[in-house]
Amino acid sequence: EAGVVQSPRYKIIEKKQPVAFWCNPISGHNTLYWYRQNLGQGPELLIRYENEEAVDDSQLPKDRFSAERLKGVDSTLKIQPAELGDSAVYLCASSSFRSVNEQFFGPGTRLTVL
Amino acid sequence: RKEVEQDPGPFNVPEGATVAFNCTYSNSASQSFFWYRQDCRKEPKLLMSVYSSGNEDGRFTAQLNRASQYISLLIRDSKLSDSATYLCAVKKTGGFKTIFGAGTRLFVKA
Numbered sequence: 169e170a171g172v173v174q175s176p177r178y179k180i181i182e183k184k185q186p187v188a189f190w191c192n193p194i195s196g197h198n199t200l201y202w203y204r205q206n207l208g209q210g211p212e213l214l215i216r217y218e219n220e221e222a223v224d225d226s227q228l229p230k231d232r233f234s235a236e237r238l239k240g241v242d243s244t245l246k247i248q249p250a251e252l253g254d255s256a257v258y259l260c261a262s263s264s265f266r267s268v269n270e271q272f273f274g275p276g277t278r279l280t281v282l
Numbered sequence: 283r284k285e286v287e288q289d290p291g292p293f294n295v296p297e298g299a300t301v302a303f304n305c306t307y308s309n310s311a312s313q314s315f316f317w318y319r320q321d322c323r324k325e326p327k328l329l330m331s332v333y334s335s336g337n338e339d340g341r342f343t344a345q346l347n348r349a350s351q352y353i354s355l356l357i358r359d360s361k362l363s364d365s366a367t368y369l370c371a372v373k374k375t376g377g378f379k380t381i382f383g384a385g386t387r388l389f390v391k392a
Contacts (some may be wrong), residue, residue, distance in 0.1 A: 199378070206292070210369050211326065224379060258293030259325060268378065269314055273325035 170194070173273030174260050180280045186248035189277045193241070193262030199235055201271065202245050203259040211259055211273075233261065250281045285309055286372055288383035296391050299360045303386045305370030306352045314373040315346055315353045319366045320385065326369055329355075360390045 173192040182185050193200050198219050203211035214233065216224040219240035224252050228235065232251070237243040247254055261271040288305045292339040297299045307315075315332035330337060332353050343356040353370055367385040 209384050210286070210371075212382070213379055216378060239293070269316070269331060269373070270328050271380065275325050 171263055172260055172272055174258075174274035174277055176277055177275060177279075178278045180252055180282065182282050183252055184249040185239070187250050187279060188247075189245045189258050189260075190278075191243045191245070191260030191274060193243070194264075194272055197262035197264045197272070198240070199263045199265070199268065200243050201261040201263075202235060202243070203261065203273075205257045205259055207256075207278070214245070215229045223247065247279075250279075252281050255279055283308055284383075286370060286383040288368075288370055288385060288386045289358050290384060292387040292389055293359050294389045294391060297360055297362060300356065300358045301360055301388065302356045302372075302390075303368055304352050304355055305383050305386075306350075307370075307372045307381075309372070309374060310351065311374045312351075312372040313346075316371040316380070317342075317344055317353075317355050318369040318371060318382070320369055321354070321366045326382075329368070338382050357388075360388075362390050362392060364388060365390045379384075 175190050200217040202214040205211045215228045215235050217237045220237050235245045257276040259276045260274040263271045291376050314334050315328040316324040319329045320326040332346050336345040341358045345354045367387050369385045370383045371380045373380050
């Protein structure tokens, strides 16, 4: 079974530039999460989707971050414009309704903002 | 105060040693507890869930102390391959949001 797929794996941009991350969850997983992990910290939830509906986006900085999950499968997280403090690893995870407690993480996108 | 706190370590132990990590949580409404393992520059992977009665999986034992609001992870007979960061995570009753600790780094030396 294929795991959570993310791309790109690495991204280096200059501040004020836009950037987008893509995630393909495990097939059949209805719940999708986007996390941000800063160096030396645990993952912090940005947004959670149940199918195509964003049910928890309280931690998403909505002035510059946006996300979508069209058709309830793949998801895209966008930052526009990026700031220096956005440098982090952006992790996507998914879980199924049968096992909501087990989240499967993708390899992440390591973003560096210069 | 952070909602989930861990000693960042690092813990440096020789092969074969027994090592234990604690994780404290502040929200008494927390209901589900987990330990994740994260290798350097890799994604977190679920190691084990923590049940009220405690649970064991091979060399790993997890325990929950609700009265003192902490969970623990015990690793017996440490292997070099156990070197990683161990993240604890909690979820509130009826909630879907998982709060992660910052992790405890473990180095197992030959």
